[in-house]
Structure formats: C-alpha cells, structure tokens
Amino acid sequence: MKKYITLALLLISASASKLHAQQEAMYSQYMFNTLAINPAYAGSRNVTSATALYRNQWVGINGAPETVTFSIDAPLNSKKVGLGLQVFNDKIGITKTTGAFASYAYRIRLQKGTLAFGLQAGASQYRADFQNVSLNPDPSNDVAFNQNVNKVLVNVGTGIYYNTDRFYIGLSSPQLLNNKLTNFTVETSNVFNGQALHLFFATGYVFPLSDVFALKPSVLVKGVKGAPIEADLNATLWIKDVFAIGLQYRTKADISAMVEIQASPQIRLGYAYDRSLTKLVQFNNGSHEIMLRYEFGFEKGKILSPRYF
Numbered sequence: 001m002k003k004y005i006t007l008a009l010l011l012i013s014a015s016a017s018k019l020h021a022q023q024e025a026m027y028s029q030y031m032f033n034t035l036a037i038n039p040a041y042a043g044s045r046n047v048t049s050a051t052a053l054y055r056n057q058w059v060g061i062n063g064a065p066e067t068v069t070f071s072i073d074a075p076l077n078s079k080k081v082g083l084g085l086q087v088f089n090d091k092i093g094i095t096k097t098t099g100a101f102a103s104y105a106y107r108i109r110l111q112k113g114t115l116a117f118g119l120q121a122g123a124s125q126y127r128a129d130f131q132n133v134s135l136n137p138d139p140s141n142d143v144a145f146n147q148n149v150n151k152v153l154v155n156v157g158t159g160i161y162y163n164t165d166r167f168y169i170g171l172s173s174p175q176l177l178n179n180k181l182t183n184f185t186v187e188t189s190n191v192f193n194g195q196a197l198h199l200f201f202a203t204g205y206v207f208p209l210s211d212v213f214a215l216k217p218s219v220l221v222k223g224v225k226g227a228p229i230e231a232d233l234n235a236t237l238w239i240k241d242v243f244a245i246g247l248q249y250r251t252k253a254d255i256s257a258m259v260e261i262q263a264s265p266q267i268r269l270g271y272a273y274d275r276s277l278t279k280l281v282q283f284n285n286g287s288h289e290i291m292l293r294y295e296f297g298f299e300k301g302k303i304l305s306p307r308y309f
Helices: 002-015
Strands: 049-056 066-076 081-092 095-109 114-128 149-163 167-173 198-205 213-224 230-239 243-250 254-262 267-276 287-295
Touching (some): 081 114, 095 149, 230 254
Antiparallel strands (some): 049 066, 049 287, 066 081, 081 095, 095 114, 167 198, 198 213, 243 254, 267 287
16 A cells, blocks of 8 residues: 555656646744745844754655755845855655755845845756656556656745744745756646746744743745645744744644754754644654754853744
C-alpha cells in the first residue's frame, strides 16, 4: 500500500498539472522562516539573523517530503535596506529541488513601525528520476516515464511587509514565473507541467496578558490558481518571553503542537509536531520540524525588547 501512496504523492507534486496543487515547501513554523515566502522581510529584525530549519513530513511513508532550509538576513544603510539569502533542498518522491535566492528590501520607517517593499531573484535545480519508477505493466511505452528531468529554473518574487514590535502583516508572491518543469506535453489537453504562481498573506499580533504571559496568534493564508485556499491558524502562549507552547490548525490537513525556547538573547530553538487530519493518518507517524535561530550583534549587557517575529 505504501508504494501506491508514494507514487500518488510524487505524481501530484511533480507533474504540477492543471490542478496546480501547493508546490512551495510547507513549514509549520512559518513565522520563523518568513524570508522563504516574503523577500520584504529581509532586515526586519534589525540585527543580522540566521535561521536553519529541517522538516521531515509524514514519517513512515516512502518518498514523503523532506526539506532543509537556511536563511540569513541583515539591515544595512541605517536600517533603510534589508538584504537576505536563502538556500534550500526539498525532496519528495523521485523529485528533488535545490536552490538559492537573494532578497532585497527597501524599508521606510513610519511613526509606529516599518513598511518594506521587497524583491528576490534566484535559481533552483529541479530533478525528477522518472526512469526509476516501477510501473506495472511494463512502462516502456509510457512517454511520461521514459526520460528523467534535470532543469535549472530561474525565478523572481516580490512582497510587501509592515511590522511593529508586536504586529506584522505581509503579502507576497515568492516565484512569479511559470517555469515548465518537464518537456512532456499532452496535445489533447491543456495540462501545464510547470511552476504555478503562489500568493501568501501573513499576519500576527502579540497580546500582553500580564507581566508573565503574552499571547501571539498568527495566520498564514496560501493561494494558488486551481487549488483550494489553505490557511494555517496559530496561537502561541509565551511565558516570561523565554518559553512558549502553541497549537496550529492547517485547514483540512493537520493539527500541530509547538514548543519554543529563547535559550539566550541570541539563540532561539523551536520544535513542531504535526498530525494528519486526513486519511493519510493511517499510513504515517506524523511530521517533525526543528528550527534554530542565531542573531548577531548583541552588545553585552544591553537589554533589548523581545523580537516575536
């Protein structure tokens, strides 16, 4: 049974047909990996910030998604400019995508917060090992599996982002070009085997409840042409700005539990565990996600307000 599930997963992800299912890598701790979806986020933390994130999705299913990403960003020119870099490796089934994107944000200081406009550009290598798929009957006459894919895809993205110490809101499209993923076409249909434009809307706010507790709800809405709109609804309770526990609901997909630790002014650790709410729950043991963030430039003894985003 696992063999058939794996094949279905890779076909949905790799073919990128006219259904245009979600193609961008998925993260439960999206609020710590905002640069991956919005280039205008670069420099918003006002210090040089580096974040590494590893996600192992649907443990127990062969060929399930596995993603590693690293990003670093910093403010420049009296914090009027933000620069960022992200590198990633995303695997699912017989497909593997490795790439890097550079981000630029122009930041405008307003009375209560900062408004930023961002651009990003980069390239990724997309590989699909179609010839290694075991099919029954003999797939020798199936042109869709006769040739592997190895393509370099250049893309650009844009976004807008506004934030204060306790609030943020952003709208972005990280990849604007509809690159074709394969050379295989079906003349009798209008199937498009390519990258689809994605739109992301994200917002969050921190409500101080007392000197000890703070509640941080956040929302990420994801849209792609031809697929249902998906939303991640998150709520995290911070305790003394050091330890946090949270829950997240991904519409018609998963529920997640999260833990965050501010180990020092420079180091933050995060962990998320997802459990499927679909029939996939019968075939996997959940998803695991680990996050590590390190921030440079703190002066010894200097007290800084907590950075929640």
